[in-house]
Amino acid sequence: MSLKSWKEIPIGGVGFKLSTEIKTGEWRALRPIIDQNKCTKCLICWLFCPEPAIMWDGVKVEVDYDYCKGCGICAHECPVKAISMVPEFGGE
């Protein structure tokens, strides 16, 4: 990604890119993994996710790893313990 000069950007630090272009998932240290066999599709994780990075297409619950910061609220709230937090970068 090339950064722009001060002459190219709009004044006042106004956001000139779409906020979705900023992939906050890069910040994540712990990755939530959903065990689809345990998942009851209660959507409590979808309700609690502050990002919101839990995606529900009517069939399957999945995590949007582009924006999930790995806070672990979903794993904490899951009543059937279907979500486990796995360290990124092989746990080192």
Add this chain to the structure above:
Amino acid sequence: MNILEFKPKYPREKQIMMLLNGDEAVAYATKQSYVDVVAAYPITPQTIIVERFSEFVANGEVHTEFIPVESEHSAMSACIGAAATGARAFTSTCSQGLALMVETLYIASGLRLPIVMAVTNRALSAPINIHGDHSDAYLMRDSGWVMLFVENVQEAYDTTIQAFRIAEHPEVQLPVSVHLDGFFLSHTMENLYVLPDEAVYEFLGGPRKLVKVKVDYFDEEVDYALNPAKPLSMGMLAFYDYYFEIKTQQVEAMKRAEKVIVEVNEEWYKLTGRRYGDGLVDPYAMDDADIVIVVMGSSASTVRSVVKKFREKGVKVGVLRVRSFRPFPHKTIARLLKEAKLVAVLDRAASPGSMGALYLDVISSLYMEKEKPIVINYIYGLGGRDLSPLLVFKLIEELAEDLKRGFVPEEKVVRYLGVRE
């Protein structure tokens, strides 16, 4: 243009003479400036600027939304919010109130919102003191606001109206503060000429005009304002990747403000027949002056009246009043002062551990000149102590002795004027 033939658009006979104090003059100027939002908190030490303005609101004389907030921090925050939606916003404060506002001052300038604020310069606690000095103004020195210091009530009125033009200029887009000395101007009645309402409306070009910004997610340029139809994000996060660039834009805008202040001063002259030097500095008897006194604010009048008497006696002394403290007109000041032999810079606030803020700017302006005068710093008038004509008389006599001696010992570079030894 022949000066004798020059006639302003609104000569004195077309203006209205009023008897107002500095606060009322600022309130009256704000009333005429078609301000959309005024937010203020009248804590002690408050001034009557917003008090008088709230009367205009209560009487239905203005369309302004008046927001009585719970602190100065909130007052500036409300102004930032209002200005971000595209409104013309105004507030006023002084001393402790300004100190509480400091955090949000940087946000106003960082977001490039053209807010206008009247600051009645007063001392900061402790000890508790509500009288006039420049300590509060020096507190906001690096906040990115355009800072204009006025000399009298007439100039307070004129500068408040000019401030909206400077702030909202598309090349500038920075907040502007108008500084009038507490009590010396804020509570002193003076006769002044005010323009008819329609003249001010015309001068300002009606309500605030917005500048355009180009963002990736809209095809066309959009107004720099919060508008649900064309949403923008303001107050974004910018780390080491963009913070520097955004601050550079601010610094460059401040440089352009220097030119705009000069233009607006000239335009005001064509409209009213009044101008203040070139808008940045106001020199008096400087042409052949050996000794020059540099001063800001209301004390300039006292210094000038004493200098006039010395001039009659043949002492070559002049006065340079700095009107624009930020942007500081380094080049103009270097050009005007390099011919002098001795310069005294009067600071109405101390900087413990360093020298006066105005002094530091003046000496740094002169540093690159080959021939430069000796420059002395005087700290005076703290906590509202009067700078009497007698004190100025003694000051000039002291300077004349220094000039005769031809040098100033290092320990006498920073001096105190009017303190009991």
